[in-house]
Amino acid sequence: MVSPESVQSVEIARAESTRGEVVLRRRTNGTGADVLELRVNGVFVMDTLETxxxxxxxxxxxxxxxxxxxxxxxxxxxxxxxxxxxxxxxxxxxxxxxxxxxxxxxxxxxxxxxxxxxxxxxxxxxxxxxxxxxxxxxxxxxxxxxxxxxxxxxxxxxxxxxxxxxxxxxxxxxxxxxxxxxxxxxxxxxxxxxxxxxxxxxxxxxxxxxxxxxxxxxxxxxxxxxxx
Ligand SMILES: C[S@@+](CC[C@H](N)C(=O)[O-])C[C@H]1O[C@@H](n2cnc3c(N)ncnc32)[C@H](O)[C@@H]1O
The missing domain is CATH 3.40.50.150 (Vaccinia Virus protein VP39)
Known part of the structure; x- marks a missing residue:
């Protein structure tokens, strides 16, 4: 699975755990809607667009x-x-x-x-x-x-x-x-x-x-x- 390319992407929260980093990003999709994206250890895990x-x-x-x-x-x-x-x-x-x-x-x-x-x-x-x-x-x-x-x-x-x-x-x-x-x-x-x-x-x-x-x-x- 490959991360969707972000149109505009902003980090809104980040944390380190013993397993690595957990990052929440907000990107704006083509229609102007906000999409949240979860990444763990640099790997795209999921977003709120395709659920x-x-x-x-x-x-x-x-x-x-x-x-x-x-x-x-x-x-x-x-x-x-x-x-x-x-x-x-x-x-x-x-x-x-x-x-x-x-x-x-x-x-x-x-x-x-x-x-x-x-x-x-x-x-x-x-x-x-x-x-x-x-x-x-x-x-x-x-x-x-x-x-x-x-x-x-x-x-x-x-x-x-x-x-x-x-x-x-x-x-x-x-x-x-x-x-x-x-x-x-x-x-x-x-x-x-x-x-x-x-x-x-x-x-x-x-x-x-x-x-x-x-x-x-x-x-x-x-x-x-x-x-x-
Ligand atoms: C793909 S997401 C789950 C998405 C969820 N089905 C949803 O609808 O949003 C995977 C989640 O499992 C958590 N996770 C990873 N390894 C785990 C483990 N061994 N035990 C419990 N949770 C774990 C991750 O931190 C992450 O939040």
Whole structure:
């Protein structure tokens, strides 16, 4: 995935964590609208212009389960997956796990303008942790687990997230799903090894390609779905 070229781009927030820098930039697109862009370690992670696949990550999962009352989201980012989860009135509790405390702060204090309203939803709980730790320590089951913590196994921002796409971790995800619960994993690239690992762990899994437009350039992002 390549960063969209900025027409005009201004840095509005920056922080250093033990994993590197987290930067929020505002650029103005061709129509004069403001677009927020999140970069981690110099790598484009997402923006607020093309969010269809982040929203589909939630929408596809919500469609597969009759009563998705509890949802675990890995990676808050700019909150589009969480927003789609909370738009579903069947959801009673959504736990979102985000490793970068500063990003949570930017969502809470309005640095990301839509953040405060989103996190004010009483059904949402933000946990500042590594998803690997959160899954290992989970004491209850979820109807849905939605993972979007990196750009996918072929394009990692953090090398340590490699494990998120591998059998051992996917097995733990299966174990925190209730019967019939669904896991969906987002990836910027087709990930045949991830699909194979999901099929090993769950018995069956589906790959979906979703068309996206990055600065008028057509691309595909991928979702991987599996049911317990
Ligand atoms: C692509 S963004 C998520 C986008 C989100 N789906 C949305 O709709 O805005 C990935 C997020 O995962 C976070 N992250 C990266 N590694 C993580 C980990 N191991 N555990 C939890 N969060 C992580 C990043 O800091 C970033 O906020």
């Amino acid at each position: 269809t696949s982040e929203i589909e990550l939630a929408a596809q999962a919500l469609e597969l389960v009759e009563d998705p009352s509890t949802v675990l989201v890995g990676g808050l980012g700019l909150g589009f997956t969480l927003q789609r989860v909370l738009a579903d009135p069947r959801v009673e509790r959504a736990v979102v796990v985000e490793i970068e405390e500063t990003l949570v702060q930017w969502m809470r204090d309005g640095t990301v303008p839509h953040g405060p309203a989103l996190l004010a939803d009483t059904r949402a709980t933000v946990v500042n942790a590594d998803i690997a730790m959160a899954i290992a320590e989970a004491r209850s089951t979820y109807d849905l687990v939605l993972l979007d913590v990196d750009n996918g196994p072929g394009y990692l921002v953090h090398q340590r997230n490699e494990a998120v796409y591998q059998e051992e971790f996917l097995r733990r995800c299966r174990d925190v799903l209730g019967p019939g619960g669904v896991l969906v994993v987002w990836s910027a690239n087709a990930a045949p090894d991830l699909l194979a690992a999901l099929r090993t762990v769950f018995g069956a899994a589906e790959e979906q390609a979703h068309d996206v437009l990055l600065q008028d350039r057509p691309e595909e992002y991928f979702l991987y779905l599996a049911r317990r």
